Amino acid sequence: MKKLNQLTVAFRRMLTISFLIPILLTSCKKEQSPIADDASHSKNDEVYSTLLKKGISPTMIQDLGGYYLVENDLLVKKQGTDLIALKSFLDPADNSSEAVSSKTKASNPKKAQTRTPNLIFSSNSGVILYKVDADYTWNSAIQKAVTNWSQISNTTVNFFPVMDGTPTDNWIIFMNDGGILPNNVIAAAEFPSNGEVGFRVRINLDFNNNQQVSESGKIYNMVHEIGHCLGFRHTNWQQMNENQDGASLITGTPQQDGSSVMNGGTALNLWNGFSQYDILATQTIYPYSSLDKWITYPEQKLYYDISSNTVRYAHIALYNDDKVGVNxxxxxxxxxAINVYLYQNKKMVKMVGNNIPNLGTYSFDLPNNLYTAGGHNFYNLQIKIESVSNQNLSDMTSFFSVMVD
Known part of the structure; x- marks a missing residue:
């Protein structure tokens, strides 16, 4: 959550627990929060008891009818509906010294930048889909923000735009808030769950009585929100008095980082790049494995082309009887020798190369049973290569597309 003056607003997510990251300018009147009107449940239920056991002060648990608002940015449904997700969120990811506990967070904080227990699976971090369904005035800022994350070196994080249909998993949708967010909340995002990226970023188009937000300000806010979707919590959690039970400290980051894009209370900041510790944190939690760079083509990080005002990604144009190549x-x-497999939408379509000599290059025809959009375009493709002698040695590309003319 990004806020100014340490004042907070929450909004309701329709299903189960919502890890929402409001960017606040001023406080919000209680009636602005669209919370369920179920106020009949007492605070002696298991959800409330769990919150207390995890070290959260009763003063930081606000009763909003059918929900508890915790630490100003976590909305939890009563009567145990969200109990499993709540425990997962509050429990440390492991028992190592990297986990922050309520006993040590105030007395001996060693590092500042933190992540949620739930991160994106390594099989998903390089193939994050995204779709822009927001006002066009935010489009370029969103594209640039996505590019900024994908262009961090030595990390698997990569994005691919939704080109056809609606994905079923591991994607972010950038959308207008539809009046859900209060006037002083500019945007809200969600944390990862089930090994997938945080699903949604809502944007308040009439933020602060239609205050004009610059392109640089939009980029900053979208980079911050995407950071939450990737699993980052606030770098300055101590100054904001945020409870960090369930957060894991990231090795190598300092006690404070005033330049971090993940600082809270920075709603009006302008984009000025990642700090060195933002980059280190991303490389630490989403690193390349030793085999992630085995394939050299088609493998490309998404980037923003200023000349065309569009994003660029791995794309192959074929003519006549051209073959698809992999290097x-x-x-x-x-x-x-290696075996070569072609995937679409994360499902294997066909083995396209069997016992291929390990010479560094191979070409193959596109299978006839690929799904095609518009007859010429093939999206969400991946190539996997695998050692014939050891199936544990393999590499898979990020998504790429093919156009046949």
Whole structure:
């Protein structure tokens, strides 16, 4: 949550627990929060008891009818509906010294930047889909913000725009808030769950009585919100008095980082790049494995092309009887031969190369059973190569597209 003057507003997510990240300018009147009107449940239920056991002060648990508002940005449904998700969110990801506990967070904080227990699976971090369904005036800022994250070096994080239909998993939708967010909340996002990226970023188009937000300000806010979707919590959690039970400290980050894009209370900041510790934190929680760079083509990080005002991603144009090519580093893995597989929408379509000599290049025809959009365009494709002698040695590309003319 990003806020100014440490004042907070929450809004309701329709289903179960909502980890919403409001960016606040001023406080919001209680009646502005569209919370369920179920106020009949007492505070002696299991949800309330769990919150107290996790070290959360009763003063930081606000009764909003059918929900509890916790630490100003966590909305929890009563009567145990969200109990499993709540425990997952509050429990440390592991028992290592990287986990923050309520006993040590105030007395001996060693590092500042934190993440949620739930991160994106390694199989998903390089193939995050996104869709812009917001006002066009935010479009370029969103595209640039997504690019900023994908362009961090030595990390698997990569994005691919939704080109056809509606995805079923691991995607972010950027959308207008439809009047849900209060006047002083500019945007809200969600944390990862079930190994997938946080699903939604809502944007308040009439923020602060239609205050004009610059392109740089929009980029900053979208970069911040995407950070939450990737699993980052606030860097300055101590100054904001946020409870960090369930947050894991990220190795190598300092006690304070005034330049971090993940600081809360920065709603009016302008984009000025990531801090060195933002970059380190991303590289730490989403690192490349030793085989992630085995394939060299088609493999490309998404980037924003200023000349065309569009994003660019791995794309192959084929003509007549052209074949699809894949290149890899033949010296990276000690194997005599590889198998090559073609995937679409994360499902294997076909083995397109069997016992191929480990020479670093191979070409193949597109299978006839690929799903095509518009007859010429094939989206969400991936190529996997695998050592014939050891199936544990493999690499898979991020998404790419093919156009056949």
């Amino acid at each position: 890899w580093n033949p010296n990276l893995v000690n194997t005599g």
